[in-house]
Amino acid sequence: MFSPIVLDEQTALTFSLQQGLIDNCQICSCWESMFVVQDNSKKSKMIWKCPECKSRRSILHGSIFSDSNLRMNTILLIIYCWAKEFSCKSSSNECGVSGKTIGEIFSKI
Numbered sequence: 001m002f003s004p005i006v007l008d009e010q011t012a013l014t015f016s017l018q019q020g021l022i023d024n025c026q027i028c029s030c031w032e033s034m035f036v037v038q039d040n041s042k043k044s045k046m047i048w049k050c051p052e053c054k055s056r057r058s059i060l061h062g063s064i065f066s067d068s069n070l071r072m073n074t075i076l077l078i079i080y081c082w083a084k085e086f087s088c089k090s091s092s093n094e095c096g097v098s099g100k101t102i103g104e105i106f107s108k109i
């Protein structure tokens with residue numbers, strides 16, 4: 001049985017923030033430090049916001065999750081498989097995604 005962190009997206013997000021898989025600090029293009037604010041219109045319910053120029057960006061900006069259509073918990077499960085040294089084929093079976101996708105994520109880790 002897998003860890004509860006891979007059960008749902010919100011838990012996966014909280015875990016990733018705590019573990020540093022998502023940056024806990026972002027610098028805006030105006031060089032101001034951004035901070036996390038709640039945004040219920042977003043799937044993650046959180047975004048980065050600049051206190052100076054008010055620009056916003058995804059909470060996942062710059063993270064391993066940013067360019068993927070996969071759910072965060074699926075990506076965490078793939079990382080788990082990588083850490084356990086599962087083959088691409090076994091990981092593909094465990095995670096329910098293609099071997100090609102597994103290969104792409106493995107190459108980023």
Ligand SMILES: [Zn+2]
Nearest residue numbers: 028030050053
């Ligand atoms: Zn700014």
